[in-house]
Amino acid sequence: MSLSFTKMHGLGNDFVVIDARQNDPALDTATIRHLCDRRFGIGCDQLVFLTVPTLDGADVHVRFFNPDGSEAGACGNASRCVAKFVGGTPTLQTAAGLLPTARDGDLFMIDMGVPRLDWQDVPLSQACDTLHLPLHDAAACSMGNPHATIFGDASRAEALGADLEQDALFPERANIGFAQILSPTHMRLRVWERGAGLTLACGSGACAAVVNAVRRGRTERTCTVTMDGGDLQITWRADGHVLMTGPAVTVFHGTTA
Ligand SMILES: N[C@@H](CCC[C@H](N)C(=O)O)C(=O)O
Numbered sequence: 001m002s003l004s005f006t007k008m009h010g011l012g013n014d015f016v017v018i019d020a021r022q023n024d025p026a027l028d029t030a031t032i033r034h035l036c037d038r039r040f041g042i043g044c045d046q047l048v049f050l051t052v053p054t055l056d057g058a059d060v061h062v063r064f065f066n067p068d069g070s071e072a073g074a075c076g077n078a079s080r081c082v083a084k085f086v087g088g089t090p091t092l093q094t095a096a097g098l099l100p101t102a103r104d105g106d107l108f109m110i111d112m113g114v115p116r117l118d119w120q121d122v123p124l125s126q127a128c129d130t131l132h133l134p135l136h137d138a139a140a141c142s143m144g145n146p147h148a149t150i151f152g153d154a155s156r157a158e159a160l161g162a163d164l165e166q167d168a169l170f171p172e173r174a175n176i177g178f179a180q181i182l183s184p185t186h187m188r189l190r191v192w193e194r195g196a197g198l199t200l201a202c203g204s205g206a207c208a209a210v211v212n213a214v215r216r217g218r219t220e221r222t223c224t225v226t227m228d229g230g231d232l233q234i235t236w237r238a239d240g241h242v243l244m245t246g247p248a249v250t251v252f253h254g255t256t257a
Helices: 029-036 076-086 154-165 204-213
Strands: 004-010 015-018 046-052 060-065 092-094 098-099 099-103 107-111 139-142 146-150 175-183 186-193 222-227 230-236 242-247 249-255
Touching: 004 029, 004 076, 004 092, 015 076, 015 222, 046 249, 060 076, 076 099, 076 204, 076 242, 076 249, 092 186, 098 146, 139 204, 146 154, 146 204, 154 186, 175 204, 186 204, 204 222, 204 242
Parallel strands: 015 046, 060 092, 146 175, 186 222
Antiparallel strands: 004 015, 004 249, 046 060, 092 098, 099 107, 107 242, 139 146, 175 186, 222 230, 230 242
16 A cells, blocks of 8 residues: 655654545554654654544644554644644644644744643552652653653663663653753753654653653743754743744655555
């Protein structure tokens, strides 16, 4: 089966976008894993699947898949790419809810919704203070997908990421952020992503890191997050919504053999 796709990225977090709004190829897990494979397939950090929305007010239904075939409830960088792909200022229907978008020139803003801070919602496998997990003193929250942020030296991501993603404290595994606070309005972040490994940037991870840093009293509610692939501006608004702003790039269009 031949598939048309668009290769996009947000700060080097790269995506294969499949527009199934008119013709749904009903991809199975083996096909998703194959398309994501960088040697045997197209290669990407996430496959992004677009279908017709089912909710009032939504312009497109978006699903995110990791290279291991698992589905994620949220993906910040891909959400900006979808806004660019669809055009205008679409509202995205995702597993995390309806996400409004806005555009300012080459920058795309996604309202990533309200983070969930209770241990059951992350989710964690046992009752815990999500601000101080018994695991490297990480702080946890859900941005529609599970995140833990460890404050300190961001270079520990390679050494610790794979094991922590799979720790028994995270029944659905977790994305693990390593955040170094540079000032009250600036942090450095590296994220070991669930189902994908170390990526150049993680939008939902940047949102979670700022939420957790604000809860710890380490940063202000508006913060620049510098990742290996570049910067995102994150604001945790007073009404609880997290706004993420950054670029989205189209690399090429293609068709599989
Ligand atoms: N790259 C993403 C997050 C993708 C999903 C994540 N790996 C998960 O399984 O939750 C982002 O930009 O947010």
